[in-house]
Amino acid sequence: MGLKPSDFRTEVYADWCPGCGDFGIMNALHMAFAELGIEPHRLVIVSGIGCSGKEAHNIKAYGVHTLHGRTLPFAMGIKIANPELEVLAIGGDGDGLGIGAGHFVNAGRRNLDMTYLMHNNGVYGLTKGQASPTLRLGIQTKALPTPNINEAVNPIGLAIVSGYTFVARSYAYDVKHLKETIKQAIQHKGLAFIDCLQPCPTYNNVNTKEWYAGEDLIDEETGKPKPRLYKLELSGFNPVVHDWQEDPQKKVAAIMKAQEWGDRIPIGVFYKNELESTFQERILNRIPFYLANPPAKQKLCDEEGYATVDLSGFLEELRIA
Amino acid sequence: MVQNGLNWMAGGPQGSGVDTAANVFGKACGYGGLYVFGRREYHSNIKGLHSYFHLRVAPRQVLANVDDVDLLAAFDAETVVRHVGEVISGGGIIVDAQQLDVNVLTIQTLPPEFRVELRDFMDREHVGEKLGDFLRYAEKRGIHVYAVPYMELLEGVGEKLGIEKISKITRVINTLTVGASFALLRYSRELVEKAVRSTFPEKTIQMNLVALEYAYDYAEKHFGSFKRTLSQVPSNEERIFLTGNQAVAMGKIVGGCRVQTYYPITPAADESEFLEAHEVLHTRNGEEAIVVIQTEDEIAAVNAASGAALAGARAATSTSGPGFSLMVEGLGWAGNSEVPLVITYYQRGAPATGLPTRHGQADLRFALHAAHGEFPRIIIASGDIEECFYDAAKAFNFAEKYQMPVIHLIDKALANCAQTYPVFNYAGFKIERGEVLAEKDLEGREYKRFRFTETGISPRVFLGTKNGVHWYTGDEHNEFGHISEEPLNRRRMVEKRMVKLELVDREVPLSEKINVYGNIDSENIVVSWGSPKGAIIEALSLLASEGFSLGFIQIRMVNPLPAAYLKRVLGEKKRIIDVEDNYTGQLGGLIREKTGLAPHYHVLKYTGRPATTTEVYNALRLILKNEAPERQVLMFGS
Numbered sequence: 001m002g003l004k005p006s007d008f009r010t011e012v013y014a015d016w017c018p019g020c021g022d023f024g025i026m027n028a029l030h031m032a033f034a035e036l037g038i039e040p041h042r043l044v045i046v047s048g049i050g051c052s053g054k055e056a057h058n059i060k061a062y063g064v065h066t067l068h069g070r071t072l073p074f075a076m077g078i079k080i081a082n083p084e085l086e087v088l089a090i091g092g093d094g095d096g097l098g099i100g101a102g103h104f105v106n107a108g109r110r111n112l113d114m115t116y117l118m119h120n121n122g123v124y125g126l127t128k129g130q131a132s133p134t135l136r137l138g139i140q141t142k143a144l145p146t147p148n149i150n151e152a153v154n155p156i157g158l159a160i161v162s163g164y165t166f167v168a169r170s171y172a173y174d175v176k177h178l179k180e181t182i183k184q185a186i187q188h189k190g191l192a193f194i195d196c197l198q199p200c201p202t203y204n205n206v207n208t209k210e211w212y213a214g215e216d217l218i219d220e221e222t223g224k225p226k227p228r229l230y231k232l233e234l235s236g237f238n239p240v241v242h243d244w245q246e247d248p249q250k251k252v253a254a255i256m257k258a259q260e261w262g263d264r265i266p267i268g269v270f271y272k273n274e275l276e277s278t279f280q281e282r283i284l285n286r287i288p289f290y291l292a293n294p295p296a297k298q299k300l301c302d303e304e305g306y307a308t309v310d311l312s313g314f315l316e317e318l319r320i321a
Numbered sequence: 322m323v324q325n326g327l328n329w330m331a332g333g334p335q336g337s338g339v340d341t342a343a344n345v346f347g348k349a350c351g352y353g354g355l356y357v358f359g360r361r362e363y364h365s366n367i368k369g370l371h372s373y374f375h376l377r378v379a380p381r382q383v384l385a386n387v388d389d390v391d392l393l394a395a396f397d398a399e400t401v402v403r404h405v406g407e408v409i410s411g412g413g414i415i416v417d418a419q420q421l422d423v424n425v426l427t428i429q430t431l432p433p434e435f436r437v438e439l440r441d442f443m444d445r446e447h448v449g450e451k452l453g454d455f456l457r458y459a460e461k462r463g464i465h466v467y468a469v470p471y472m473e474l475l476e477g478v479g480e481k482l483g484i485e486k487i488s489k490i491t492r493v494i495n496t497l498t499v500g501a502s503f504a505l506l507r508y509s510r511e512l513v514e515k516a517v518r519s520t521f522p523e524k525t526i527q528m529n530l531v532a533l534e535y536a537y538d539y540a541e542k543h544f545g546s547f548k549r550t551l552s553q554v555p556s557n558e559e560r561i562f563l564t565g566n567q568a569v570a571m572g573k574i575v576g577g578c579r580v581q582t583y584y585p586i587t588p589a590a591d592e593s594e595f596l597e598a599h600e601v602l603h604t605r606n607g608e609e610a611i612v613v614i615q616t617e618d619e620i621a622a623v624n625a626a627s628g629a630a631l632a633g634a635r636a637a638t639s640t641s642g643p644g645f646s647l648m649v650e651g652l653g654w655a656g657n658s659e660v661p662l663v664i665t666y667y668q669r670g671a672p673a674t675g676l677p678t679r680h681g682q683a684d685l686r687f688a689l690h691a692a693h694g695e696f697p698r699i700i701i702a703s704g705d706i707e708e709c710f711y712d713a714a715k716a717f718n719f720a721e722k723y724q725m726p727v728i729h730l731i732d733k734a735l736a737n738c739a740q741t742y743p744v745f746n747y748a749g750f751k752i753e754r755g756e757v758l759a760e761k762d763l764e765g766r767e768y769k770r771f772r773f774t775e776t777g778i779s780p781r782v783f784l785g786t787k788n789g790v791h792w793y794t795g796d797e798h799n800e801f802g803h804i805s806e807e808p809l810n811r812r813r814m815v816e817k818r819m820v821k822l823e824l825v826d827r828e829v830p831l832s833e834k835i836n837v838y839g840n841i842d843s844e845n846i847v848v849s850w851g852s853p854k855g856a857i858i859e860a861l862s863l864l865a866s867e868g869f870s871l872g873f874i875q876i877r878m879v880n881p882l883p884a885a886y887l888k889r890v891l892g893e894k895k896r897i898i899d900v901e902d903n904y905t906g907q908l909g910g911l912i913r914e915k916t917g918l919a920p921h922y923h924v925l926k927y928t929g930r931p932a933t934t935t936e937v938y939n940a941l942r943l944i945l946k947n948e949a950p951e952r953q954v955l956m957f958g959s
Contacts, residue, residue: 039787044784057792062790064792072621073622074624074627074628076621077580077628078632081636082784085632085785106616287612290610293607293609296785297633298634299606305753306752308606309577310602311575314574314599315561318562320348320352
């Protein structure tokens with residue numbers, strides 16, 4: 001195809017704060033789309049509300065910037081109407097795990113073949129720094145008058161028990177790792193979830209770039225910082241489910257891994273299962289021609305516009321004479 | 322007075338097959354060339370509480386119930402207690418002979434408020450506590466009591482079928498009462514058998530046919546002639562017997578709906594289930610299908626429907642008040658992004674959970690104003706089951722031509738009433754998709770989804786179309802669909818959206834916005850919307866036969882309201898009478914707002930039960946005789 005990352009840029013000014021992780025995520029997305037050769041018109045970016053929601057305007061592809069927490073339902077409607085489209089949903093942690101938590105869970109039950117990228121920075125940035133559902137208990141970020149009295153949701157664990165079939169974590173400042181994770185997620189058959197850790201330079205003064213880099217954790221021997229993030233793929237962790245028998249163990253292992261936080265934080269793929277049927281396949285079982293003639297492509301009428309449908313299937317049941 | 326046809330009622334505990342009995346009864350009448358109108362009343366309950374079906378049968382089209390019951394088929398004692406007052410003198414009650422000693426005050430499912438009324442009734446009329454006392458009271462009023470030993474007949478049925486446990490066949494009590502009813506009415510047994518065959522699943526047909534036979538034989542042998550009979554009438558017309566839910570489902574299919582989302586809610590869900598049961602469609606272009614998705618909530622339902630609509634599918638969601646409350650934010654998004662979204666809105670008793678299974682029409686203002694800010698929306702309201710069908714199809718044309726949400730207002734009465742109609746003719750229905758650009762139209766040009774145009778309509782491009790990349794946002798946006806907070810752009814965008822409503826008002830012919838009945842030149846005019854239509858039309862013709870002159874304007878397009886027309890017509894009237902099923906007279910208020918003309922009289926009902934022809938006739942008659950207060954509240958129906 002010969003697509004370049006710049007083919008996915010728009011002229012819209014990206015109005016995130018200097019140093020925002022959103023820039024890294026945007027670049028990783030541009031690169032992933034180019035490398036996968038997805039033509040812009042085949043791609044739909046569905047975003048929510050918050051700083052991350054604006055990302056749809058900075059990607060030259062169909063963009064649907066929706067409501068707070070409702071990215072997944074919009075994305076579902078689009079994908080079901082036209083399964084030929086590559087659909088990528090984007091949202092913040094408050095969007096996905098606060099106001100949209102019900103959709104987050106139920107999307108897992110369907111396993112639609114699409115991707116959900118969650119920006120996880122622990123705060124509601126655009127409303128000036130309130131605690132998000134991923135901020136841990138007792139943490140007091142800059143804008144909080146008192147320490148957080150809610151415990152955090154574990155996004156990876158929740159995704160796994162909800163039925164997502166590809167669950168990964170990456171980091172906004174490791175653009176290469178993020179790009180590769182996005183590519184894997186898009187190529188995965190089924191619903192893929194990426195928990196993208198992302199410092200908010202303006203409001204999260206706890207989980208900062210320096211914190212992730214471990215600048216407060218100095219190795220006594222080398223005198224160098226010990227980065228908190230480590231890569232699962234380099235640690236020998238195998239997330240792939242090859243047969244249903246090993247699925248429960250793989251799920252448990254992934255959830256165990258997802259408990260790690262603090263001085264050591266894993267990134268990479270936690271769980272991957274392509275044995276599970278996708279929602280499209282389930283529809284296909286009921287409507288054998290669904291992919292060949294999906295809802296968005298059906299003709300509905302003849303050349304002159306007259307409806308072509310035959311209601312006899314319905315009328316059969318109702319006929320009395 | 323108000324009387325034509327035969328009024329049959331079946332009642333019993335929920336889960337005992339009241340609906341099925343009514344279906345068999347209605348179909349059997351339909352097979353005999355008769356017209357049927359039936360209303361289903363049920364509690365928000367799975368099993369045990371009282372439900373009933375009030376059916377009216379006549380050789381010509383019937384549009385509503387009347388207050389009377391000619392023949393009451395009671396599965397249980399409660400049915401007699403609740404409906405004995407509705408049975409007319411000369412009518413009949415079919416009752417279980419073995420329950421005559423039941424003390425009615427021990428019926429556990431009677432609610433406390435009803436017990437108070439019941440006590441009053443018993444004291445006033447000197448009726449004892451036994452069911453037999455109630456039946457004696459009925460007999461004193463000239464009602465025939467037909468006591469059928471249900472258990473004895475069931476034993477016979479069981480014996481014939483080789484079933485020992487009677488508990489396995491108690492569910493055919495409904496069929497026993499149908500059989501006894503038709504025997505009394507001296508109606509063709511063959512047609513009833515046909516109805517049984519077409520209603521029950523294969524494995525229970527035999528059991529029901531035997532029950533029918535036993536009931537017929539018993540009634541013919543033991544009961545003398547009943548004054549009412551029912552006979553077949555010749556008819557060559559192809560007819561269907563259907564509910565509003567079913568009519569909407571079929572209308573949507575004709576209208577091209579190919580994605581339907583829903584969250585289970587009464588009284589909307591039956592529509593989605595009917596659609597799902599028929600998801601594969603045959604068309605002259607080959608096979609098509611509707612994908613029906615049960616979502617996690619109504620929020621997901623409305624937004625998934627919007628997503629599907631953006632991708633180019635005709636998409637709808639279907640709900641009632643509580644669900645629509647949750648959809649409000651999504652509605653606003655669709656309005657702002659000019660999405661052709663169709664919402665089928667079945668009103669029920671409200672507010673809050675209200676009367677989940679009962680009727681109401683109190684959501685017109687809500688549909689009109691739901692969501693923050695100002696954006697155009699079309700609101701259409703069907704007045705009968707046939708209109709439900711055509712309006713459901715037309716909603717998609719409106720939505721796509723004018724690129725705005727369309728709310729199709731229906732109510733519980735329409736959703737659950739069943740009526741016979743000649744088979745709907747949809748051959749002439751045209752799909753109008755509005756301005757849509759395809760890949761070739763877009764080549765070499767810059768596409769702006771929200772291009773400023775004179776009409777406010779910007780040609781659409783479906784997501785996925787080559788050369789057409791664009792954006793949507795719930796923020797105010799520029800022509801490309803990118804966020805913009807600039808004042809001039811803002812003004813132009815607001816105006817672009819809002820002027821579309823003026824276009825709708827200009828382009829949609831008056832004949833699609835209103836129906837008129839009776840003498841429209843009369844100085845007396847009824848205005849209404851939705852399901853009261855049938856009762857009003859029948860009341861009008863009764864009043865006309867008594868020499869009263871009266872017209873009726875049924876509003877089918879609530880927004881934009883045909884205000885200029887209404888102002889012209891209503892301005893000359895002496896009596897404007899608003900009939901609707903809510904407390905505040907919402908349509909009347911809207912007409913006043915848009916025309917400056919206020920209704921002189923209100924006939925309102927908010928008991929959760931639809932108005933009958935009898936009630937509307939009585940109320941209108943009082944008004945025309947200058948004997949009515951400005952506000953009459955109707956009460957019929959238990």
